[in-house]
Amino acid sequence: MLSVAQSVNIIYKVNMSHDSPGQRRRAQRRARILDATLTLVRQRGIAALTMSEIAEASDYTPGALYRYFPSKGSLISALLQRELSKLSEHLSTRAPAVCDDPVVEALAQLLALGDTLRRLARERPATLALLQGSLADPARHVADEDAIHTxxxxxxxxxxxxxxxxxxxVGALSTGDPSERALSWAFGLLGNLQLAKLQPLDARLAPDRLAGRLTHDLLLGWGACPRALGSARTHLEEIP
Incomplete structure (x- = not known):
């Protein structure tokens, strides 16, 4: 059976095979602009970034850049759409099963999900900067009409x-609104990961450590059995 990622790749290749050479070149140019923008977001942040800077980094004139993206907001939203889709693909793969106990197994899958989010934050600092500068920033950088990333x-x-x-x-957690819990978890992790600048002041403020602690504490707060949660973590750490 094909994984989600494999299915997406097949669909992408089929679609690309029907695209004209001009459409493929346009898609490649858009990707180059998005790549340059992601690099600049990490260096400069979103608020201070200008279309002129993006055009220069992409080797386009500002006028040419606006043919691909009519506004800074539309460009940032397209970049968010791409990066969020990549993250979603990563999260579509379940961790290897660790035991036959359904409660411990369910908790292990949640711990593995939290570990994946933390790992992606370490491996994709530019994407993390993008998410922190857009989703975690109360300032609105993307107008509603440009928000294709939603x-x-x-x-x-x-x-x-x-x-x-x-x-x-399976009884691993108490009953509750899973959507609300997902929001609390995802944005709680995003907030914790912003503490990197404070880590030199106190090792206890290491964002990866705090993000791991947040996952553990949230699961306990949602009704996870402490012993089952500890067992789930032990089983995960035994995976080669």
């Missing part, structure tokens, strides 16, 4: 909510 964000949160709901279904 479905991708909903898909990502739905993947998390589905795992939480599955854990509740």
């Amino acid at each position: 479905p991708a964000l909903i898909r990502l949160l739905t993947r998390i909510a589905d795992r939480i709901a599955a854990a509740s279904a």
Whole structure:
């Protein structure tokens, strides 16, 4: 049976095979602009970034850049759409089963999901900067009419909510709104990961450590049995 990622790749290749050479070149140019923007977001942040800077980094004139993206907001939203879709693909793969106990197994899957989010934050610092500068920033950088990334964000949160709901279904967690829990977990992790600048002041503020602690404490707060949660973590650490 094909994985979600394999299915997406097949669909992408089929679609690309029907695209004209001009459409493929346009898609490649858009991707180059998005890549340059992601690099700049990490260096400069979103608020201070200008279309002129993006055009220069992409080797386009500002006028040419506006043919691909009519505004900074539309460009940032397209970038968010791409990066959120990549994250969602990563989260579509379940961790290897660790035991026959359905409660411990469900908790292990949630811990593995949290570990994946933390790992992606370490491996994709530019994507983390993008999410922190847009989703975690109260300032509105994308107008409603430009927000094409919203479905991708909903898909990502739905993947998390589905795992939480599955854990509740086997009694690993208490009954609760999985969507609300997914929001609390995802944005709680995002907030913790912003503490990197404070880590030199106190080792206890290491964002990866705090993010791991947040996952553990949230699961306990949602009704996870401490012993089952400890067993789930032990089983995960035994996976080669």
